[in-house]
Amino acid sequence: MAxxxxxxxxxxxxxxxxxxxxxxxxxxxxxKGQPLFEIETDKAAMEIExxxxxxxxxxxxxPGEEVPVGSIVGWIYAPDEAYDETAARSASASAExxxxxxxxxxxxxxxxxxxxxxxxxxxxxxxxxxxxxRELSLDLSKVAGSGPLGRVQxxxxxxxxxxxxxxxNRAALNRLWLARAEGAPxxxxxxxxxxxxxWRPMLAHLSGERSVLALxxxxxxxxxxxxxxxxxxxxxxxxxxxxxxxxxLGGAVASALVERRSVAxxxxxxxxxxxxxxxxxxxxLAGFLRARSEASLAPWVRLLATDxxxxxxxxxxTTLRQRADLGVGEAQAQIAAALFPDGAQAFSVRxxxxxxxxxxxxxxxxxxxxxxxxxxxxxxxxxxxxxFPGVGHMPHFEARSEVAxxxxxxxxxxx
Amino acid sequence: MNAAVRxxxxxxxxxxxxxxxxxxxxxxxxxxxxxGVYGGxxxxxxxxxxxxxxxxxxxxxxxxxxxxxxxxxxxxxxMRPIFEFQFSDFSSLAMEQIVNQAAKLRYMxxxxxxxxxxxxxxxxSGTGAAAQHSQSLEAWFAHVPGLKVVEPSTPYDAKGLLxxxxxxxxxxxxxxxxxxxxMKGPVPEGYYTVALDKAEVRRSGRDLTIVAASIMVHKALxxxxxxxxxxxxxxVIDLRSLRxxxxxxxxxxxxxxxxxxxxxxxxxxxxxxxxxxAAIAESEIFDYLDAPILRLxxxxxxxxxxxxxxxxxVPQVADIIAMARKLAGGGA
Numbered sequence: 102m103a104x105x106x107x108x109x110x111x112x113x114x115x116x117x118x119x120x121x122x123x124x125x126x127x128x129x130x131x132x133k134g135q136p137l138f139e140i141e142t143d144k145a146a147m148e149i150e151x152x153x154x155x156x157x158x159x160x161x162x163x164p165g166e167e168v169p170v171g172s173i174v175g176w177i178y179a180p181d182e183a184y185d186e187t188a189a190r191s192a193s194a195s196a197e198x199x200x201x202x203x204x205x206x207x208x209x210x211x212x213x214x215x216x217x218x219x220x221x222x223x224x225x226x227x228x229x230x231x232x233x234x235r236e237l238s239l240d241l242s243k244v245a246g247s248g249p250l251g252r253v254q255x256x257x258x259x260x261x262x263x264x265x266x267x268x269x270n271r272a273a274l275n276r277l278w279l280a281r282a283e284g285a286p287x288x289x290x291x292x293x294x295x296x297x298x299x300w301r302p303m304l305a306h307l308s309g310e311r312s313v314l315a316l317x318x319x320x321x322x323x324x325x326x327x328x329x330x331x332x333x334x335x336x337x338x339x340x341x342x343x344x345x346x347x348x349x350l351g352g353a354v355a356s357a358l359v360e361r362r363s364v365a366x367x368x369x370x371x372x373x374x375x376x377x378x379x380x381x382x383x384x385x386l387a388g389f390l391r392a393r394s395e396a397s398l399a400p401w402v403r404l405l406a407t408d409x410x411x412x413x414x415x416x417x418x419t420t421l422r423q424r425a426d427l428g429v430g431e432a433q434a435q436i437a438a439a440l441f442p443d444g445a446q447a448f449s450v451r452x453x454x455x456x457x458x459x460x461x462x463x464x465x466x467x468x469x470x471x472x473x474x475x476x477x478x479x480x481x482x483x484x485x486x487x488x489f490p491g492v493g494h495m496p497h498f499e500a501r502s503e504v505a506x507x508x509x510x511x512x513x514x515x516x
Numbered sequence: 517m518n519a520a521v522r523x524x525x526x527x528x529x530x531x532x533x534x535x536x537x538x539x540x541x542x543x544x545x546x547x548x549x550x551x552g553v554y555g556g557x558x559x560x561x562x563x564x565x566x567x568x569x570x571x572x573x574x575x576x577x578x579x580x581x582x583x584x585x586x587x588x589x590x591x592x593x594x595m596r597p598i599f600e601f602q603f604s605d606f607s608s609l610a611m612e613q614i615v616n617q618a619a620k621l622r623y624m625x626x627x628x629x630x631x632x633x634x635x636x637x638x639x640x641s642g643t644g645a646a647a648q649h650s651q652s653l654e655a656w657f658a659h660v661p662g663l664k665v666v667e668p669s670t671p672y673d674a675k676g677l678l679x680x681x682x683x684x685x686x687x688x689x690x691x692x693x694x695x696x697x698x699m700k701g702p703v704p705e706g707y708y709t710v711a712l713d714k715a716e717v718r719r720s721g722r723d724l725t726i727v728a729a730s731i732m733v734h735k736a737l738x739x740x741x742x743x744x745x746x747x748x749x750x751x752v753i754d755l756r757s758l759r760x761x762x763x764x765x766x767x768x769x770x771x772x773x774x775x776x777x778x779x780x781x782x783x784x785x786x787x788x789x790x791x792x793x794a795a796i797a798e799s800e801i802f803d804y805l806d807a808p809i810l811r812l813x814x815x816x817x818x819x820x821x822x823x824x825x826x827x828x829x830v831p832q833v834a835d836i837i838a839m840a841r842k843l844a845g846g847g848a
Contacts, residue, residue, distance in 0.1 A: 247846070254846055
């Protein structure tokens with residue numbers, strides 16, 4: 102059985118490590134205890150010994166690359182053990198998508214004999230993570246662990262944007278195919294207080310060459326009132342890979358979900374996303390949740406866009422009807438209390454965005470009155486930032502044709 | 517009727533409980549070494565001998581086996597003796613009476629008798645009294661069917677648990693940490709009891725559960741405050757009773773926080789934390805654990821005489837903080 106080579110913690114404060122150099126090439130024979138590779142830290146370079154004797158395989162982290170402590174950076178196979186590189190590569194169509202260590206784990210999992218017991222391959226996962234994975238029908242071997250020695254913890258399985266209290270009742274989300282075509286679909290995730298119908302205005306501006314699957318977040322539209330956002334709906338729809346597009350809170354959810362390995366993410370488009378900084382318009386949230394009539398809701402909805410006409414006339418009555426008919430008001434109040442306590446964003450997805458390797462863009466309206474556009478600062482350089490003057494928090498309404506074009510371009514880059 | 521609440525020390529609260537029980541019930545009497553005119557090695561019995569006389573506050577010879585045997589016999593005849601071991605360490609001399617007689621007689625005689633005996637056990641380290649006067653042996657007795665074992669952490673609980681123990685028809689051992697005797701806290705006047713089988717959540721938190729008892733509750737609470745400033749919210753459970761163990765309260769907490777650590781002064785291995793860890797791991801709560809269960813207990817060593825080593829041999833606040841940080845980060 103292959104032995105994983107793990108990037109160890111060599112310094113108390115260390116959370117990531119950079120490979121200095123490998124002392125052996127892919128396919129070389131190594132003896133247990135021989136120096137295998139070198140870690141560079143701020144303070145020193147350290148040689149790391151081979152954990153087993155055998156053949157070095159699946160080296161995915163090269164010199165100069167930085168990975169989290171506990172990541173698998175390679176494998177040592179027994180000399181007579183099969184290593185099918187082409188199978189590994191083709192199975193992992195997301196090779197350029199997945200962080201290297203995860204790709205290595207995913208590839209290796211394909212080489213393992215069918216029917217082996219969960220956990221016998223050195224898969225480290227807490228009992229809770231295993232339970233959640235069972236409930237979500239997720240393959241834990243494809244989830245990157247953030248715990249000690251790469252142990253998979255509950256937070257690696259459940260989107261961190263989900264309220265902790267809602268960890269039960271994790272039924273698949275309500276979804277609707279807005280368009281059907283060949284290829285990886287666009288998966289649309291709406292923002293707080295909205296539902297999947299909010300994507301329809303932009304839809305007309307997409308060429309129709311792509312499938313479009315829209316989701317309702319928990320506590321929104323026709324999804325279960327409580328629960329964590331998950332990819333279960335996509336799995337049920339047999340979506341193997343997808344382009345993720347999220348607005349506001351949906352952007353934060355999408356940022357967390359693209360790290361899941363059960364559906365390969367090909368690109369990520371974030372429209373006025375939450376999770377990038379602490380500010381959010383608390384008065385808007387409070388007023389929006391409190392409003393019980395068109396007269397009290399309309400002034401708050403007006404804050405969403407610079408040109409309120411772009412929102413259409415249906416948004417206010419639709420929102421009120423959903424609260425009355427579907428009982429989403431209380432659920433949304435709980436979500437807001439958990440995610441946006443005291444008018445602050447109590448979560449961050451910057452950690453996720455720092456790790457993604459797929460094409461990604463962030464769009465903000467410069468006149469956004471809900472989440473300030475300066476939250477787009479300080480993102481990784483490979484994430485494109487588009488700032489629209491004269492546009493508020495609803496770029497997919499207010500600049501629908503431009504956003505549709507950006508979506509198409511980004512998806513093409515991710516295919 | 518609302519009883520007045522005063523600030524009493526832990527020792528005064530115990531004395532208050534004994535006085536109330538003796539006034540209310542002629543069958544209640546005290547036995548122990550130097551508990552009469554001297555007032556007890558830690559001053560707990562104080563002037564009770566002046567109030568109730570030498571027949572009800574009896575100094576015993578330096579023979580724990582003999583004294584404890586008399587107490588067991590008196591309990592069998594229907595009396596309600598409270599026997600004080602000067603140091604709980606000396607209970608080793610009375611093992612036969614505690615383990616083979618007091619704990620077993622109801623069972624051996626088919627329920628025809630019971631042994632309504634209370635054993636008071638001054639316990640723990642921190643007084644510079646060295647290896648034979650500083651141990652935490654409560655887990656020994658919690659292993660014996662037929663005994664109840666409680667460990668009050670506050671003056672309020674010390675009085676309420678003692679009055680509940682006196683009222684209980686079977687033998688109850690109360691482990692009183694010597695460093696708590698001077699601790700003050702609110703204690704109502706008059707009679708009240710604290711259940712002998714219920715843990716108490718002393719601090720609510722979402723990130724991890726710290727289970728502790730006796731003096732470790734206070735150390736855990738202090739650690740939890742420091743952890744809160746780092747954004748780690750620890751829930752602190754005061755066990756109060758080791759036998760029976762209130763696993764329902766612990767389980768509900770772990771289900772919420774998904775992380776558990778046990779802190780106790782007794783020797784870590786084969787101790788209270790081992791039982792709690794195993795009980796959680798065996799239960800349906802297992803599927804809610806998001807990190808290994810951790811234990812922080814006393815060193816595998818006799819308690820040293822050197823004050824520095826004595827401190828190092830038992831968990832301190834800094835140790836709890838360090839382990840909780842580790843647990844919050846995913847554990848071992």
